[in-house]
Amino acid sequence: MREPAPKKASVVTLRINGREVTVPVGTSVAAALAMTDSFVSRADLSGRPRGPLCGMGVCFECRATIDGVPEVLMCLTPCREDQTVVTDA
C-alpha cells in the first residue's frame, strides 16, 4: 500500500502495464505512456506495434483499459493518482 497522496500534490503516480510512472498533474495518459520506455499503445491485427497518432481522440490508436473501463482513449484522459492503465500491446 502506498501512502495517501498529500493534498494538492504536484505529481501523481499511476501504473501503466504494471509499471509505476510518476508525472506532473495535468499530464495525459498518452503522454505518460512515453515515460515507460515503450511508446506502444496497442498491437495491430498482425501484432505489429502502434503508438498514439492524433492526440485528439480521433484515431483510436491510443485505446487502453483504464481503471477497468475498456476502450478508453489515453490522449483524452488525464493521469490520476493510483490509476491503472493496461494496453493490449
Next chain:
Amino acid sequence: MREVCDLVVVGAGPGGLAAACRAAEAGLDVLVLDAQPEPGGQVWRGEARQGSNRLARRWLTRFSASGARFRPGARVIAAPEPGVLLVEEGPSSFAVRYGRAVLATGARERFLPFPGWTLPGVLGVSGLQVLVKDGLPIRGKRVVLAGTGPLLLAAAATIHSHGGEVLYIAEQASAASHWGFALQLWRQPAKLLQGALMSAKLVSVPTSTDAWVTAAEGERRLEAVRLSVRGREEHLHCDYLGAAYGLVPNLEVARLLSCETSAGAVVVDDRLETRVPKVHAVGELLGIGGVDQALVTGELAGLVAAEQPVPLELERSWHRVRTFAAQLARHDAPRAELLRLATPDTLLCRCEDVPMSALEGCQNLREARLYARLGMGACQGRTCGTAAQTLFGWTGEDVRPPCLPARIGSLRIPSDVSSTPTRES
C-alpha cells in the same frame, strides 16, 4: 439521466466558448459538451491549467464567469430525435434535450499514408504538439516536422520551448505559394505577430519549402526518416516525427444531425444556422479558418441563439476571416507527390490493417468499405476516409448513430427525455 438546456454547445474550443459566453451572458441556460477533460479545444489545449496565451486566458476566464455549464469528457454519440442528443461520459451516459444547438466540433489533421507511418513515434504535427503540451517528455529528443502551413511553426515553437530539438521543418508547399501566403499575413496583424514570434525562436532550425517526408524507418518504433527536400533526399535519425497535411473539419456530428454539407464544410445562412432549423455551426466547420474565425462565428451564433442584436463590427470581422480561410486552403492543399508515397503494402486503414493493394478494383468508398473493410474499424474511417478522399476523391457515406464507438447501453434513450411515448412489447 438527462440534461435540459436552452442551448447545447458541442465543442469547447474557441468557437464553442465564444458562443457559450455570448448566449449565457444573455441569460440562456447553456450546456457545453467536450470530449476533452478541460475547455479550450485543441488550439488552447492546456491553457486552462498553465495559461500563457492571453487570448485564451481571457476567454476561459469569461467562460467560467458566464454561467454556462461545462461537461468535460462528454462525447456526442447519437441524435435519436430532433432536439435530443445522446452523450457518453466515461462509464456512464446521458441525454440532452435542447432548444438550440451550436456545433463547434473543430477540426482534425489530414493524414496521408507513407511507408512507415504506422510506427510508434510517428504522430500528427498538432498531434505531437498536443502530447508535448500534455506532458510528453521531449527534452533532448530529436524531432522532425513535416506538413504545411502555420501549424508546423506552432508545433515547432511548442516543442522548442519544451526543450525538444527540432531537426528539420519540411513545408510541402512550393516556395512561391508559401511566401505568397506569408505576405498575405501582413493583412492579418494578429496572425503576423504570432508568426513572427514563432520564427524568432526557430531561426536556427533548418526549414525548407518543397519538402516532405517520404518514409519513416524503424523496427519497434521510429528511428529515422527520409525526406525529399527540393528534389534531393535527406536521411535523418530522430525520435519523433510529426507529419500531417493541414486540417479538415470534424463534420460527423453535423452530418449525424442531417446538416447539409458542401465542399467539406457545413452549409449555413447569414445567421450561421444550418439547413436544420435551430442548429448552428461555427469555427472550422465552416471551412478551416483558425482561432479568429472560430471566435467571430462563435460570438455571432451565441448572439443569434440568444436573439440578441449582432454588432455590425462582428459581421465585418467575419468577412475578413473568410478571406484568410480561403488563402489557407489554397496554401495547405497537398501537392501531387504526397499522393503517391504509399506503396502497395502501406496500410491506408490503420484500424482494419487495409493495405493500398487491397483496394485494387474498388471504384468508390462504398466498395472499398464493403469489399476491403476500409474504414470499418474503431475510428469509423475518420483517418483513412479523409486520406481516401484526398488520394482518390472518394467522398464519405452517411453518418449514422453511434457517430463514435459507444457502449450499447449508451444508445438507450432515457424514458423521461423522449417527447413521444415508446411502444414497449
Next chain:
Amino acid sequence: MSAFDCVIVGGGIVGAALADVLSAEGVSVALVEARSIGTGTTACGMGHLVAMDDNAAELALTAWSVALWRELADGLPRTVEYDACGTLWLAADDEEMAAVSAKVANYRAAGVRAEVLDSAALYEAEPALAPGLVGALRVPEDAVLYPPVAARTFALRAQARGARLMTGCQVRELRPGGVMLANGELLTARHVVLAAGVASPLLCPGLPISPRKGHLLITRRGAPVVHHQLVELGYLKSAHGTDGASVAFNAQPRVTGQLLLGSSRQPGDGTREVDAKLLERMLKRAALFLPGLDGLQALRVWTGLRPATPDGLPLLGPHPEKPWLWLACGHEGLGITTATGSARLVADQLLGRASVIDARPYSPARFLSASGHEVAHA
C-alpha cells in the same frame, strides 16, 4: 441478333449468383447494376445461411440453397468469410421447446440435419447465454458469410467467363428484346431477368414487393465469444404474423471477433434512417439473451430494406404476361440464403430443363395473372 442471351438487371447477390450460374452454362450474360455489386440490400443483411421451415416451399428452397452454398464453399475466397457455425434456435420456455420437436421432424423430412439440445447441452455449447433457457434446436449445417464479397465473387467469376459487368449503370426501361439504359443506350438480349430487389417494382409496375426495413448493429472486435448463429424461437412469434414493427434476438459471431446483432422488421417502411426507439427495443431484447451486452462497444448501426412479398416467398420464374421477362426478386430476408437456389431455379427454367426442387410455389403467376393484373392471394 441480340448482343446477349440474357441481361440481368440488379447486381445484388441474387443477380450475381445468376450471372455466375448462367455464365458457367455458356450463356452470354450482361449484369447491370445501378451502383456497385452487392452493396445494396445484400450488404445490409446478416449473411445467415439458414434453413427455414415456416412452410414446405420455404423449407425446400432454403434447405437446397444452404446445401448448394456448402458445395460452393471450398471454391470461395477466404474474404467471403464462409463459416459453417450452424444455427441454434433458442427455446425460452416449455411451449417453445415443444415446438422444437415439430421442427426437428420438418427439417429431417427435408434432409436437413437437426438435433435437440437440452438446457445443459445448450449452456455447454454457448456459456455466454443468459440463464433460464430450456433448450435449443441445433441446425449444424447452417452457416454464415459476408454477403457483399460473396456477391462480388460471383460477379467476378462470371466476368472471367466473358460476362459483361456494368456497374454504376441505371436502367430506364425493360422491354422485349432488351433494356434501355438511363444514358439512352439499348442493351439487346433475348431474355431479361429482373433481380433488382426492392427496386424491382419501379421497373415492373405491379409487382407485389414492398420494403420491409430492418436494423443491425455490429460491435467492435473482441466481443464475447458465441459459437453459433443464435436466434430466439420466439422470432417466429415476434417477427412474423404481425403487421406492426417487431424485434427479435438474433446474434451472429463474425470471424473478425465482432458480434452482429439483429433484428427488427418494419413493414412498409422504405426509409433508411435509424429508428432510435426500435433500435432500443431490439437491443433490449438482445440483452435478455446475452447479459452484459450493454457494456459492449457498438461500432456501427445500419438499416436495410428487405423486398417483401405477401406470402414471404420470392418471385422466381417467367412473368406471366411478358414471355421475355423473368423475375428473380422478392426474397425479403432470405436473399442471401436462397441466392444459390434461386439462381439455379431461374437458370433451369430459362434453359428449359427440370430443377432439383419444384419451381411452382415460387412462380410469379401466383400473384400476376396473364392479363398483367395482380391477383388476390389466397
